[in-house]
Amino acid sequence: MAVDTPWLDEEQLAAWVRLVAIVELLPGVLDSQLRRDAGLTHFEYYALAMLSEAPQRTLRMTSLGMQTNASLPRLSHVVRRLEERGLVERFPCPDDARATNARLTEAGWAKVREAAPGHVSTVRQNVVDALTASQVAQLTAIGDAILEKLDPHGTMSATYNRYDRSPE
Amino acid sequence: MAVDTPWLDEEQLAAWVRLVAIVELLPGVLDSQLRRDAGLTHFEYYALAMLSEAPQRTLRMTSLGMQTNASLPRLSHVVRRLEERGLVERFPCPDDARATNARLTEAGWAKVREAAPGHVSTVRQNVVDALTASQVAQLTAIGDAILEKLDPHGTMSATYNRYDRSPE
DNA sequence: TAGTGTCAGTTGTAGCAACAACTAAAGCGT
């Protein structure tokens, strides 16, 4: 592999360097706002948000892992910590004794509602409101193209297909 | 703050979800390829690459920290580990006794050259070659707009301005 | 219904990052 790969040209390098910078900077910005205002990491917030939108506010660990792009070990640790804080509860899945369901508690639901406005505000300030409407559409298309490579099995697609541009 | 922030509309949410997915997935892809093929994290590779392009292959810790978007504590740990592996050497800056210079060793230079092709190949496969030429240009513009918010002081701009689209 | 392989999840360990506290040198005003 990679024996005969040409280096990036100037335009490609310009785009790549910017993407690297964003990937490096954005998590820190999201994390620090959420930690400061709600005591949550961005990953924890995202997991709680996924639960909050699920039927019964309940998901199997595997589904939650796919929607948040977490390995099962990582998710297991995170959910255990969230459970210790009373934001989530786990119970065995009735249909499959191997599986575990994670359900948002009332406190967890309250936490999501409490954290959401500040988070959305951060997202707007740093990303969405910095772009024109057509740039937003371009970013969606670019994101689809990249994710087809990064996430070919579409494990996270349960999430992003739901927010597709063409509803039907 | 954020008292009256409207929620994202459908187009905005579609773009945001995709960006989150990329930010979550891309570091893992870059790290695992580089770890497997060169025994480096992406951050270590990036730091070595910045040194390799600097005059004398030497940079002050502060400069390197800005170009890689690392806090000084983080950089200090990373450079110490790289030094223990013989890829980098540190020496006091002659002009300013407070400052430390980091210089790429021969082994470090060899390591960068060894690691670069596989890394570029990964970048192409997962990002650059998935995009059309106009999407690459769009991504550059979008990146600039976002980074103006994420990195207003342009600490990382030393890097990305160098690869600007309009050389003169 | 016993055996084998796969799936779902947990637990333990090691390594990296964030944060805070600290040292030391430089700049600056008086």
Add this chain to the structure above:
DNA sequence: ACGCTTTAGTTGTTGCTACAACTGACACTA
């Protein structure tokens, strides 16, 4: 020349993530 502030960097601790090993349950075959 003396203090005060800022700058540059290191060190220590805590917490999260990745990886590997493990337990237990389902599925399929004979």
